[in-house]
Amino acid sequence: MKKQDRRAVIVGAGPGGLAAAVLLAKSGVKVTVVEKRGQVGGRTSTIERDGFKFDTGPTFFLYPQVLKEIFAAAGYDLDREVPMTRLDPQYRLVFGAGGELLATPNVERMEQAIAAISPEDARRFHQFLNHNRNKLAKFLPFLQSPFESWRDLAKPDMLKLLPLLAPWKSLDGDLQTHFQDERIRLGFSFQSKYLGMSPFRCPSLFSILSFLEYEHGVFHPTGGCGSVTRAMARIAEELGVEFLLDEPVERVMVERGKAVGVKTANHTLSADAVVVNADFAGAMRRMVPNSARRKWTDERLAKKKYSCSTFMMYLGIDGRYDDVSHHTIYLEKNYKQNLRDIEELHELSAEPSFYVQNASVTDPTLAPAGQSTLYVLLPVTHESDKVDWARETPRFRELAIRQMEKIGITGLEGRIRTEKILTPSGWAADFDLYKGATFSMAHSLDQMLHLRPHNRFEDIDQMYLVGGGTHPGSGLPVIFESARITSRLLLEDLEIEPQWEPQSNPMRGISLVGAAS
Template sequence: MANIAIIGSGFGGLSLAVRLQAAGHQVRIFEKREKIGGRAYQLQDAGYTFDMGPSLVTAPSIIRSIFGAADRRMEDYVDLVPLDPFYRIFFHDGTHMDYNGDPDRMKAQLAQFSPHDADRYDDFMQDMKGIYDAVITEGLGKQPFDTLGKMARFVPRALRLNALKPVASMAKSYFEDFRSHFMFSFHPLFIGGHPFRAPSIYAMIPYLEREEGVWFARGGMYAIVEALGKVFEELGGQITTSAEVDRITVTVGKATGIQIDGTHIPFDAVVSNADVTATYRRLIDPEHRKKWTDRKLDGLKQTMSCFLMYIGTKKKYPQLAHHTLILAERYKELIDEIFAHKHLPVDFSMYLHVPTATDPGMAPEGCESMYVLIPVPNLKADADWTAIKQDYADKVIDFLEAWGMEDLRSSMEVCHLFTPEEFASELNATDGNAFSLEPRLTQTAWFRPHNRSEEIGSLYIVGAGTHPGAGVPGVMLSAEATLSNILEDHPVTRGRMSIPSDTRIEVQHA
């Protein structure tokens, strides 16, 4: 049994913690913030409950497998509710689509705009199944991509499946109407990818959604966070919150523990679930970094950021589905503007999460809890969010009122803002990224920072910055990849007990 520290309690850290503890290691999580969850944090105010980050539950089989690894049933901890539609998408011309997993209803809606696209729907889904099978069914997503040999075996298969061409080009080769093109290419945006350059590995998401559904956890995404934290503690794991790690200690090329407020706590292995760039740059002294030098880290492409408004209204907005997208006319140009870090676009494309559409318990009776998410450039754009955020929020409210959400401003009881600056300060996200490293070909699989550090023994990465990447299913798969690396290096030899560190630090418990 090894004593293992996990820095950070995002979904990746929690999933790995449960799996490692269940496998027989002794695990302790150190989390900077007051509560666990990372980007999946929860905000509560005046009877309104908000998930602050992820909202769409996809691939429940991946979540279920974590509970299974701990010999538990997910259903005993989390109540998942299927959603239909998956999304309601409003286009700039006033048309809308209720996107879901029912082929007949999808084709009927597609046919209104393009009979050709309706005819191509089945072909698209069939071809995306090939990518889904490789990544999910055959497990490429949960295997560490740490040798060139694995990459060499993967590339011919990916080429055969067309999985390396950009998602938007893939969608274009099937669909002609702008609505269908958007619907089958926008998914990379949910994990910080540019649809016109993210590889088509991500084009399988519509198939994954159709195969496994889109779900909501009653009580919000945070119910899953709490369930994983609970299982981990039931297994004997320890969680320490309000504990920011300021250093990973390394001796003769091997991680030997962590340091908090000058106190060294020894461990047999250290896993970082914190931002991968910040892990190497801020937590590990430069003399131990031959590969991840500051210069190399500067070259990593961080994703865009998000501007978020958590709004509680005493009025209901029944035109909004649980997941709603409201789109501007510009697609590629708008995303280019955001990704190129130049300036804030003047037109808005936004995503609204309205959990009260499914679970009225997320707000006082008769009220609506929602968040508005607008993709914005990360902090490389040089915007002073402290100065501009209120003005920007006012513009968003004006826009939504003009769009059809009557009396939004006057019915708001609660409104909290979260900007790229908070991504940087609250989550230690480099450049205030919202989704870690951009999922582009040159940062995919072997080219992404590895789950097992390339140069420091007993140091591992889990979460959005390593293979396979961001998104709740992605980081949960990363936990499996990292687990297999750790178990190779630290097999569980039951009976050999090392003593967990009892070093005391001033902390609050989640």
């Protein structure tokens, strides 16, 4: 078989699968993307109801550099294909313990905002930025490389980083070296929720998340984040990628330990490689017989730690709340108890913290004239025997509406014109998320790097993984990085030269087998 006749099937049209489709097609592989839902994007898709548009999951775009490089490699300009607005302020933080912080990428104004709460901490803001700029620069090559065994962790360059990464510290513990006021630390650590984790358990490495916001910006794509994945799918099609929508994969076909294609109700698709861009635990249990998995068996998957879930409300309303920021995060005074309720007790908080996106103050395309959208997220436990969502949903909805009054969203009930609610049970049913965990496996130290499912799947030859369930982890820029790592490995195994690597850097394909944070 000629190299240009090589075929790959990608299971799932989420952002990681779409990025891999673009990169593989650009290198001459014949790619088919099989998606169970009727639209592309996975959790990065658009919900449309009664003329209103909502992001399903991610509501902002962080560190667009990775996707810019992927678009450029395919011959496209991200800025032209997907117009984005850099937000300033980036978001408003409201503390139940008192005070608030209007987070801005303008360093001088941010220092002033911090000083209004803690003058001493304001003087340390520059120190925080410099420390994390150094941390990111030195760790970036490892985020851009596959981790396939403990030997990758034991490389001399990695061992030299240990004092800087301080893996023995939590994120909050690391921030204590910069900020004394707990509210300020929460302002630079709530981003651990992007990984579905508590800042008191999340590894200290992830202080780079808040740094990325201030250094590289928080962006709103016009039309929402779903516009990004729609553009990616269009580009993939222009490169020759075939899409099969409304086509759930029943099983990955495995012969003599190798993935040789996939089976759906309507198609049997043979392939030289299968890329799975679906929730890892859910996909393995549904698509791959337990007997075919040596390491990642059902029994082992059940013992792993999983992220939190989210209770979602997508509300189309009359009028607008112009005094409410594009992004608002409310951190209850009992925030630590909120986290304990989620991670340890697996029950619902009496006064939950929450997040609201009021994107219509920036983007009028999301709602009919004179109306607007509200996206409301409350972090909650993943599926648990302690919470019956069929019974709890009405009560928790009322609680969420009362909580929103704390950020100035009053009189909401009478203004709602369309509404959709998604609970952990809904995430599990509609998106095949194991336990309804919206951020896949937790990013604890014992489930990171080589201890996460590998990009080149270790249980089955010719099978590869992209997305938040594999290395490097969750979050859109990191997921795009996983696509670059996985695509390089797949092409290497097929003995095909990537057609999207910068020719001026011959070492990139050797030392950086993926790309970035």
